[in-house]
Amino acid sequence: MFSRLVLRAAPAALRNLPRPVTVGVLHTNRLLHTNEQRLAPLPPLPEKGGEVRHGLIPEEFFQFLYPKTGVTGPYMLGTGLILYLLSKEIYVVNHETVAAISILAVIIYAVKRFGADVAAFADKLNEEKIAQALAVKNDAIKSLEAAIEQEKKEQWRAEGCTYLFDAKRNNVAMLLETNYRERLMTVYSEVKKRLDYQVALQTLKRQKEQDHMIEWVEKSVVQSITPQQQKESITKCISDLKVLSKSAHATV
Amino acid sequence: MNLTLFDQFSPPSILGVSLLLLATLFPALLLPSPNNRWISNRLSTLQSWFLLLITKQMMIPLNKNSHKWAAILTSLMVFLLLINLLGLLPYTFTPTTQLSMNMALAFPLWFATLLTGLRNQPSISLGHLLPEGTPTLLIPALIVIETISLLIRPLALGVRLTANLTAGHLLIQLISTATATLLPIMPAVSVLTAIILFLLTILEVAVAMIQAYVFVLLLSLYLQENT
Numbered sequence: 001m002f003s004r005l006v007l008r009a010a011p012a013a014l015r016n017l018p019r020p021v022t023v024g025v026l027h028t029n030r031l032l033h034t035n036e037q038r039l040a041p042l043p044p045l046p047e048k049g050g051e052v053r054h055g056l057i058p059e060e061f062f063q064f065l066y067p068k069t070g071v072t073g074p075y076m077l078g079t080g081l082i083l084y085l086l087s088k089e090i091y092v093v094n095h096e097t098v099a100a101i102s103i104l105a106v107i108i109y110a111v112k113r114f115g116a117d118v119a120a121f122a123d124k125l126n127e128e129k130i131a132q133a134l135a136v137k138n139d140a141i142k143s144l145e146a147a148i149e150q151e152k153k154e155q156w157r158a159e160g161c162t163y164l165f166d167a168k169r170n171n172v173a174m175l176l177e178t179n180y181r182e183r184l185m186t187v188y189s190e191v192k193k194r195l196d197y198q199v200a201l202q203t204l205k206r207q208k209e210q211d212h213m214i215e216w217v218e219k220s221v222v223q224s225i226t227p228q229q230q231k232e233s234i235t236k237c238i239s240d241l242k243v244l245s246k247s248a249h250a251t252v
Numbered sequence: 253m254n255l256t257l258f259d260q261f262s263p264p265s266i267l268g269v270s271l272l273l274l275a276t277l278f279p280a281l282l283l284p285s286p287n288n289r290w291i292s293n294r295l296s297t298l299q300s301w302f303l304l305l306i307t308k309q310m311m312i313p314l315n316k317n318s319h320k321w322a323a324i325l326t327s328l329m330v331f332l333l334l335i336n337l338l339g340l341l342p343y344t345f346t347p348t349t350q351l352s353m354n355m356a357l358a359f360p361l362w363f364a365t366l367l368t369g370l371r372n373q374p375s376i377s378l379g380h381l382l383p384e385g386t387p388t389l390l391i392p393a394l395i396v397i398e399t400i401s402l403l404i405r406p407l408a409l410g411v412r413l414t415a416n417l418t419a420g421h422l423l424i425q426l427i428s429t430a431t432a433t434l435l436p437i438m439p440a441v442s443v444l445t446a447i448i449l450f451l452l453t454i455l456e457v458a459v460a461m462i463q464a465y466v467f468v469l470l471l472s473l474y475l476q477e478n479t
Binding site for chain 2: 042045049092093094095096097098099100102103105106118119121122123125126129130
């Protein structure tokens with residue numbers, strides 16, 4: 001607790017020292033990062049790692065030696081170095097050398113055989129990650145586009161509404177007209193029925209009167225036929241028939 | 253420098269300063285730290301995938317309580333794997349060939365599983381001492397046997413790792429000595445020995461990975477028993 005007091009009082013105490021001393025003293029209660037930290041966007045990572053030759057030596061070393069020693073320079077340097085180490089027995093050849101050769105052979109074989117596959121696998125893992133995110137984005141885009149299409153269709157439908165209303169209006173007018181005509185027809189037929197009834201009544205009355213009159217006339221005529229007239233008409237008929245039969249005989 | 257066969261097992265020192273701690277902690281420097289990128293480079297991606305694989309495989313058989321052990325078991329696995337594999341390089345010191353180090357790893361972790369079991373579920377933990385379905389006559393003998401088996405576990409864990417790695421390294425040294433010595437005398441036999449060495453090296457790579465895996469697997473099994 002005492003140490004906490006000291007630690008907290010230290011910066012103020014240090015600042016109260018004479019000016020030349022405070023300039024050199026580190027103010028411990030201030031962060032060392034004084035510039036704004038840039039959190040986003042991060043600078044992009046390089047696509048590939050540095051170029052290496054023979055899996056160990058960076059390409060820059062060869063480029064560095066190229067102007068002075070040409071293409072074979074680094075190789076001469078390497079060979080010379082190795083031969084120097086061997087001949088001066090700075091590096092002693094013992095059983096570890098054989099073990100080193102063996103493990104190196106295993107490592108080189110493993111890298112040559114499985115290196116590309118492992119790299120492809122790592123790339124595939126990253127690709128899958130990206131593909132997932134892309135899929136989400138594409139799905140969102142697709143659904144939004146579909147929504148836009150739907151909206152456009154709805155707008156077109158709304159535009160076409162005027163035609164729809166016109167057609168409906170015509171339809172309704174036609175229905176009203178038809179109804180009106182039908183009712184007119186009904187009225188006409190009803191009225192005609194009444195008038196026909198009256199006409200039929202009159203015709204019947206006239207007919208009956210006529211029939212009655214004819215009957216009365218026939219009855220009075222039949223009553224007025226005397227027996228003398230009957231006989232006369234019969235003899236006339238017979239003489240006529242005889243004349244006719246004579247002319248008929250003549251033609252046959 | 254002319255090395256004896258056992259010089260590889262002595263911890264390295266410069267001017268009397270022991271570099272054992274440096275040798276033990278060095279493999280951690282080789283692992284890339286996960287950066288704040290969404291898509292990182294191949295090594296980071298592979299590392300994350302590998303860690304995920306290990307953690308998932310190890311934690312599936314364990315119940316919820318023992319998921320607290322995820323960090324230590326996964327880091328132990330990666331630690332042992334790296335140390336074992338790096339020890340196959342020439343002139344490297346493998347810390348896991350030292351019995352002291354392996355016992356220091358095995359004993360506390362095993363003891364922790366035992367204490368977890370005895371504290372949280374004492375009857376179930378003690379019940380593991382008697383397998384199901386044993387005939388009544390055998391019960392006393394079996395309990396004694398199971399207790400001995402339980403107490404020997406840390407020793408077995410430590411010694412298994414030490415013995416496997418030490419034996420492997422020693423064999424590599426012996427066969428490479430034979431190859432080197434036979435080269436001027438009988439080159440054909442030397443070539444044969446070299447082929448054997450090549451195969452042995454492949455075996456040692458496999459053993460290195462398997463031993464790390466077995467260590468951690470057994471610890472997770474002991475944990476599974478006790479939680």
